[in-house]
Amino acid sequence: EKTTLSVIKADVGSIPGHVVAPPELLEECEIELNRGLTENTINDFYITRCGDDIQLIMTHFSGEDNTDVHRLAYDAFLRATKKAKEMKLYGAGQDLLKDTFSGNVKGMGPGVAEIEFEERRSDPVIVFAADKTDPGAFSLPFYRMFVDPFCTPGLVIDPTLQEGFSLEIHDIKENRKITLDAPEDTYKILAFIGSTGRYLIKRVYRRSDGEIAASLSTEKLTHIAGKYVGKDDPVAIVRCQSGFPSVGEALEPFAFPHLVSGWMRGSHRGPFMPVSQEDARNSRLDGPPKVIALGFQINKGTLVGPEDLFSDVAYDRTREKAQEVADYIRRHGPFEPHRLGEEEMEYTTLPQILKSLESKFKKI
Ligand code: F6R
Ligand code: MG
Numbered sequence: 001e002k003t004t005l006s007v008i009k010a011d012v013g014s015i016p017g018h019v020v021a022p023p024e025l026l027e028e029c030e031i032e033l034n035r036g037l038t039e040n041t042i043n044d045f046y047i048t049r050c051g052d053d054i055q056l057i058m059t060h061f062s063g064e065d066n067t068d069v070h071r072l073a074y075d076a077f078l079r080a081t082k083k084a085k086e087m088k089l090y091g092a093g094q095d096l097l098k099d100t101f102s103g104n105v106k107g108m109g110p111g112v113a114e115i116e117f118e119e120r121r122s123d124p125v126i127v128f129a130a131d132k133t134d135p136g137a138f139s140l141p142f143y144r145m146f147v148d149p150f151c152t153p154g155l156v157i158d159p160t161l162q163e164g165f166s167l168e169i170h171d172i173k174e175n176r177k178i179t180l181d182a183p184e185d186t187y188k189i190l191a192f193i194g195s196t197g198r199y200l201i202k203r204v205y206r207r208s209d210g211e212i213a214a215s216l217s218t219e220k221l222t223h224i225a226g227k228y229v230g231k232d233d234p235v236a237i238v239r240c241q242s243g244f245p246s247v248g249e250a251l252e253p254f255a256f257p258h259l260v261s262g263w264m265r266g267s268h269r270g271p272f273m274p275v276s277q278e279d280a281r282n283s284r285l286d287g288p289p290k291v292i293a294l295g296f297q298i299n300k301g302t303l304v305g306p307e308d309l310f311s312d313v314a315y316d317r318t319r320e321k322a323q324e325v326a327d328y329i330r331r332h333g334p335f336e337p338h339r340l341g342e343e344e345m346e347y348t349t350l351p352q353i354l355k356s357l358e359s360k361f362k363k364i
Pocket of ligand 2: 233
């Protein structure tokens with residue numbers, strides 16, 4: 001029997017403004033997921049939050065895209081929405097684009113990352129969750145952990161990693177995908193994924209046996225809704241050890257706080273800051289963009305853990321660097337490259353302002 005790990009997330013309200021989802025909402029989700037346990041829809045779960053987003057981390061035996069599991073997650077978010085509305089929380093229910101469930105949460109607002117796998121003798125996984133950024137924030141880290149030997153020594157010194165990994169890259173503008181192999185397609189891979197707003201690494205596979213290694217939520221709320229409804233704060237799952245990057249190799253890319261899109265009004269670039277669960281609240285200019293990493297061992301369809309991986313003091317310098325970068329880039333105020341470029345601003349409310357001045361333009 002194969003085990004499935006499903007991570008489904010949504011922002012259904014926070015306190016104050018867009019800073020953090022309060023415990024009351026997580027409690028509502030817990031009531032619903034406990035029902036899912038009783039009814040055997042899921043086998044185990046853990047609920048967390050990163051900034052204004054709630055992540056439902058669930059194990060079960062029903063495979064990816066399972067209607068019952070997705071319905072359960074949607075029901076949990078609907079229940080939390082009801083509470084958020086009672087509490088007059090900000091953005092109550094903001095990521096739920098529909099009030100009736102229709103088979104799969106994809107296209108309905110929540111973000112999804114899932115993997116189905118035969119459990120090995122021991123199966124360590126990391127669940128990443130980020131706020132105030134988009135799925136493109138994971139392109140650089142995924143590349144580094146699965147392709148770059150300067151990050152992952154195992155690619156060079158462990159025979160089980162030597163065949164490399166395949167990257168399934170999604171073009172979210174044209175709704176198409178391409179699979180490229182590392183190491184030989186490295187330059188081509190980079191030619192695509194350097195455009196973080198368009199090409200995303202949806203899944204990573206181990207080439208020696210085709211085993212799934214990683215999965216990323218790539219839902220773009222802006223594209224789903226056709227107008228600006230916030231960034232699609234992503235979640236990701238990475239399998240670790242014996243034939244995959246070790247836990248430390250999978251975390252090492254985050255020791256560099258690279259610049260990502262999102263932050264204030266989903267319209268700015270800022271450093272990606274790894275923090276503990278406790279510190280995953282976004283108050284400096286609604287940010288800066290943050291990421292948490294929870295380590296689990298999967299045991300016969302249950303979740304052992306989590307271990308809060310970025311609570312390690314070894315990331316203190318990264319956080320300090322991120323603060324420095326935040327100070328630096330903030331001084332650009334409304335100028336690029338702090339503010340996103342024109343194309344990405346098309347999905348914000350800025351075009352309304354520009355349009356109102358249309359008639360005042362004169363030819364030059
Ligand atoms: C970005 C985010 C916040 C809001 C900002 C304005 O993802 O959630 O930065 O964009 O607080 O929010 P509204 O438009 O709801 O007042
Ligand atoms: Mg968010």
